[in-house]
Amino acid sequence: MEYRFSNKIANLKPSAIREILKAPSDADTISFAAGNPSPEAFPVKELAELAQKIFEEEPVAALQYSVTDGYGPLRKAIADRQKKVFGIGRDFDNTIVVSGGQQGIELLCKVMCNEGDAVAVENPSFVGALNAFRSCGARTVGVPLSEDDSGLDTDALEETLSSNADIRFLYVIPTFQNPAGTTTTLEKRKKIYEICLRHGVLILEDNPYGELRFDGEEVPTLKSMDEEGIVVYCSSFSKILSPGIRLGFVVAPDPIAQKMVVAKQSEDVHTNIFFQILCYRFLTEYDLDAHIRRLRALYGKKCRRMLDCLAKELPPSVKFTRPQGGLFVWCTLPEGTDAAGFIRACVDKNLRIVPGVTFNADTEAPSRCFRLNYSMPSEAQIEEGCRRLGEVARQFVKS
Amino acid sequence: MEYRFSNKIANLKPSAIREILKAPSDADTISFAAGNPSPEAFPVKELAELAQKIFEEEPVAALQYSVTDGYGPLRKAIADRQKKVFGIGRDFDNTIVVSGGQQGIELLCKVMCNEGDAVAVENPSFVGALNAFRSCGARTVGVPLSEDDSGLDTDALEETLSSNADIRFLYVIPTFQNPAGTTTTLEKRKKIYEICLRHGVLILEDNPYGELRFDGEEVPTLKSMDEEGIVVYCSSFSKILSPGIRLGFVVAPDPIAQKMVVAKQSEDVHTNIFFQILCYRFLTEYDLDAHIRRLRALYGKKCRRMLDCLAKELPPSVKFTRPQGGLFVWCTLPEGTDAAGFIRACVDKNLRIVPGVTFNADTEAPSRCFRLNYSMPSEAQIEEGCRRLGEVARQFVKS
Known part of the structure; x- marks a missing residue:
């Protein structure tokens, strides 16, 4: 039987992020793609x-x-x-x-x-x-x-x-x-x-x-x-x-x-x-405030590590935001960069990032941006992931 | 500010059953209204x-x-x-x-x-x-x-x-x-x-x-x-x-x-x-099948008790179904009965049942029916609830 779906659902795509998270990974894969809390963050x-x-x-x-x-x-x-x-x-x-x-x-x-x-x-x-x-x-x-x-x-x-x-x-x-x-x-x-x-x-x-x-x-x-x-x-x-x-x-x-x-x-x-x-x-x-203070310290440390690594690894023409909280850093490649190629090159290096188009109100519009998460990876992974990102950037971005 | 809601939600009423369940009750209240499993049914x-x-x-x-x-x-x-x-x-x-x-x-x-x-x-x-x-x-x-x-x-x-x-x-x-x-x-x-x-x-x-x-x-x-x-x-x-x-x-x-x-x-x-x-x-x-066998025995016993009590208490002109499983008995009052008055009289006797109109595809259509649940009440409550139901029936139904 051929199924006919409602107009609103027929064209709706699954979240690109959830699809990225379902993709196979190995021990070498570093993901900056999730929006997950740190595994250390749960008061088990x-x-x-x-x-x-x-x-x-x-x-x-x-x-x-x-x-x-x-x-x-x-x-x-x-x-x-x-x-x-x-x-x-x-x-x-x-x-x-x-x-x-x-x-x-x-x-x-x-x-x-x-x-x-x-x-x-x-x-x-x-x-x-x-x-x-x-x-x-x-x-x-x-x-x-x-x-x-x-x-x-x-x-x-x-x-x-x-x-x-x-x-x-x-x-x-x-x-x-x-x-x-x-x-x-x-x-x-x-x-x-x-x-x-x-x-x-x-x-x-x-x-x-x-x-x-x-x-x-x-x-x-x-x-x-x-x-x-x-x-x-x-x-x-x-x-x-x-x-x-x-x-x-x-x-x-x-x-x-x-x-x-x-x-x-x-x-x-x-x-x-x-x-x-x-x-x-x-x-x-229990003391939720004390738990949240621990989370803030944990994420603050990881975020600063990521910002330090990005500053060191990325050419100055790649811009990135400096969050005061939350889970994400947003990077913008300089005009003229092949953004799709950039993302693919990251995948080839076993680094997962989320392409900016994912977040566009208009899904047809292009984007030179990508999102990085720092709550989920360890500090060692943040360092190594940013190193790989730097390699890709030096390949794609004229500095 | 005046709020304007979507057409689909503007006219949607909350479930009558959930509203009945939220109503105040006291120790004397008997509810045949819920669709809940028996409190004894959970493998805690x-x-x-x-x-x-x-x-x-x-x-x-x-x-x-x-x-x-x-x-x-x-x-x-x-x-x-x-x-x-x-x-x-x-x-x-x-x-x-x-x-x-x-x-x-x-x-x-x-x-x-x-x-x-x-x-x-x-x-x-x-x-x-x-x-x-x-x-x-x-x-x-x-x-x-x-x-x-x-x-x-x-x-x-x-x-x-x-x-x-x-x-x-x-x-x-x-x-x-x-x-x-x-x-x-x-x-x-x-x-x-x-x-x-x-x-x-x-x-x-x-x-x-x-x-x-x-x-x-x-x-x-x-x-x-x-x-x-x-x-x-x-x-x-x-x-x-x-x-x-x-x-x-x-x-x-x-x-x-x-x-x-x-x-x-x-x-x-x-x-x-x-x-x-x-x-x-x-x-x-664990052994889910064994657990389900216990539930079947429990609900079978409660159902038979309710059917026996209904047969004893209700005038023959009130029809009811004889389930072979599940949680519900469905009763139909004879033509000409004041069904709304019947439900209100049950409420006055601290007995909760669900009026048939609740289940109509067309919410404006009348109903001479009501639904009874036997999984949630105890056997003593089933007996007493059916007794109250009988009293109301004898008041409203010409036998």
């Missing part, structure tokens, strides 16, 4: 202790069906923590649990967009979000990041919202952006909020890396400025506890949160309740 | 042992990001078991892991239906599936179940498929149907397969209760007849292991499975990997 002993306690003390609650909006005590613990750490959450907001930040992103698009509606996105942006919007039948309209690493080009945002009446919301990762690694300045955040408010366009603020700052000063979240109920805030425990447990959350004006819950019910009924309880108990019985 | 000791082993032996694999189609060894173990138990799976099929059977249902609709397309469903049918189709912007077109409890009315199916060219697939629960508790005969299954094949319409066969037979003879699944690759088969570990862990699977022709994986990537990246590994180890290190 504590999680094991809690799991055992849950099986002893509340097994039925942890294994039975549960409510769609999330385990009540966890929702409250998350709301309290977001208030304390990021100044987030007003009377009109509600906090719900989702199956990873990814689900929060997809659900907002589902509840807001009819097929053919549009979502404005930073260009480049997180491919998982771009694909989520596409999987709902929405168009992605790219707004470029400024060349000076200050975040979204707000003039371009103004122009985009003025000329596209069907944009239902703007998706941004203001802090330690994926893939660019940059952080939007406070001034620009205020400007973004003002522009979106004026155009009646919601903001989806994705902040999965916000707790992973190892350098510089905190910048207030967009959600902390949200007096008018136009910001939906999405984050997760993937980068601070474990991504494998698929546990995220959304703080949104209650009418939006309610609709997201209705849509979530149809997707997976609820998020794995065992790990919701476990996460709640971790938040209340 | 075994799960606790395995969890501890996983934290000791493979913590990073169980906490790190994983692949979207599911943990390889689990996919193989599921495929092997489905082949052995239900004769399911041909060379053209693939087996993927999803976050509960609910996600499999929603994903098929997402990959097959544009907004406005239709899905044919048994009427009545599982409300979670109906809402999943609605949440994708699809219309649900009901095909009645036959009065003789033999399953779908196949003449009506022929007529429905002939007159609705936009039907993309037929959704059925042939074994221990939810809510009706009935099992489609082999003859009718063959007829359903033949009709759908002839019309070029896919079949989504949902079989969450198939392993829970406590009476009568096995009837082959539709998927076991699938020579032509027109059946997508969906099931889960919710009713045989734990619903709280949200672990289901789909066996589908590979091109369809691939598209479902792409769509799943955008919804939740992958299913909780810790419990995928745990489930795999349960399947290979």
Whole structure:
């Protein structure tokens, strides 16, 4: 039988990154491609202790069906923590649990967009979000990041919202952006909020890396400025506890949160309740802040190592961002470089990096960029990987 | 700010059952409303042992990001078991892991239906599936179940498929149907397969209760007849292991499975990997069949108790089905009964049942039916609940 698929899915490609991660590898392969936490980053002993306690003390609650909006005590613990750490959450907001930040992103698009509606996105942006919007039948309209690493080009945002009446919301990762690694300045955040408010366009603020700052000063979240109920805030425990447990959350004006819950019910009924309880108990019985301080130190060290190696190995004409947190460095090859050839040459040297085209709102547009991850490789691998990158760069880039 | 939602979500109501379950209850409340496994049904000791082993032996694999189609060894173990138990799976099929059977249902609709397309469903049918189709912007077109409890009315199916060219697939629960508790005969299954094949319409066969037979003879699944690759088969570990862990699977022709994986990537990246590994180890290190035999004995006993009590308490004009497995009994009040008043009177007696309208393809259509669950209440609660039901029936039904 010939199968005919829905328009929105027929042309959707699997994430290039997930495909890269599935490719065969050997002991010599070095991957800067993943967005994974470091394998050293999981508090295994504590999680094991809690799991055992849950099986002893509340097994039925942890294994039975549960409510769609999330385990009540966890929702409250998350709301309290977001208030304390990021100044987030007003009377009109509600906090719900989702199956990873990814689900929060997809659900907002589902509840807001009819097929053919549009979502404005930073260009480049997180491919998982771009694909989520596409999987709902929405168009992605790219707004470029400024060349000076200050975040979204707000003039371009103004122009985009003025000329596209069907944009239902703007998706941004203001802090330690994926893939660019940059952080939007406070001034620009205020400007973004003002522009979106004026155009009646919601903001989806994705902040999965916000707790992973190892350098510089905190910048207030967009959600902390949200007096008018136009910001939906999405984050997760993937980068601070474990991504494998698929546990995220959304703080949104209650009418939006309610609709997201209705849509979530149809997707997976609820998020794995065992790990919701476990996460709640971790938040209340252990010291998450101390754990996060360890992660910050670990990632800060790895990032500085990567930046040092890149400075040493790459010709000056290859530009790269200097993140103050998060997981990624974003590199831009000089004009005229054969970027596709560059990527292939890295593959030939057993080095995996993610080509910039992956993150483009317009998948047909070219890119001279690539993304590097420093959380997953060891420091020795960072050093050796950058050495290989330097070899390829000296071959492809006229310095 | 006034929020404008997508058409598909704007009119979608939360599941009436989940709302009933959220209502306040006291010690005297008896619920026949849930679809939950019995609290005695969870193999807590075994799960606790395995969890501890996983934290000791493979913590990073169980906490790190994983692949979207599911943990390889689990996919193989599921495929092997489905082949052995239900004769399911041909060379053209693939087996993927999803976050509960609910996600499999929603994903098929997402990959097959544009907004406005239709899905044919048994009427009545599982409300979670109906809402999943609605949440994708699809219309649900009901095909009645036959009065003789033999399953779908196949003449009506022929007529429905002939007159609705936009039907993309037929959704059925042939074994221990939810809510009706009935099992489609082999003859009718063959007829359903033949009709759908002839019309070029896919079949989504949902079989969450198939392993829970406590009476009568096995009837082959539709998927076991699938020579032509027109059946997508969906099931889960919710009713045989734990619903709280949200672990289901789909066996589908590979091109369809691939598209479902792409769509799943955008919804939740992958299913909780810790419990995928745990489930795999349960399947290979413990005796699932012995566990299922215990469940069958437990539910068979509870079901017989409920049927005995209903026969004793209800006037003969109230009809009810006699399930050979699964979790539900379906009752039909005689014509002319005030069904809404009946339900309210049950609520007043602290008895929760699910009104039949909940399961209607057309939410505006009336229903004289209601659904009873026997897996969750104790035998004493079954007895007392049926007594209350009898009191209400004697008040509302002229015998």
